[in-house]
């Protein structure tokens with residue numbers, strides 16, 4: 001893995017298309033009504049979550065991939081972040097292995113509200 005920004009940050013992916021997950025679609029799935037959450041202040045960009053995921057469906061992406069957002073607040077957050085995390089919800093089984101692996105407790109398992 002290469003380093004960028006004078007060695008401060010790891011090299012991250014920049015070839016992914018982000019789409020908002022439809023909450024109604026999420027409610028209809030047979031999967032547990034759970035989702036993976038991230039507390040960005042705790043993340044140390046170690047990529048262990050990507051490495052450990054059995055279904056390879058969590059990605060640490062470059063914020064540069066974001067071309068537009070639903071509102072300016074989201075766009076500001078996205079463009080000032082060190083990285084953007086994407087979970088492919090079609091593949092994620094909510095197994096929580098990434099949550100257990102995260103060394104800084106940045107990831108957590110949340111419940112989808114009814």
Ligand code: SF4
Pocket residue numbers: 036052053054055056057058087091092093094095096097098099
């Ligand atoms: S909960 Fe499991 S399947 Fe989903 S991103 Fe984490 S490790 Fe991967």
Ligand code: SF4
Pocket residue numbers: 038042043044045046047048049050060101102103104105106107
């Ligand atoms: S394992 Fe935790 S600290 Fe490491 S990149 Fe993933 S969310 Fe960030």
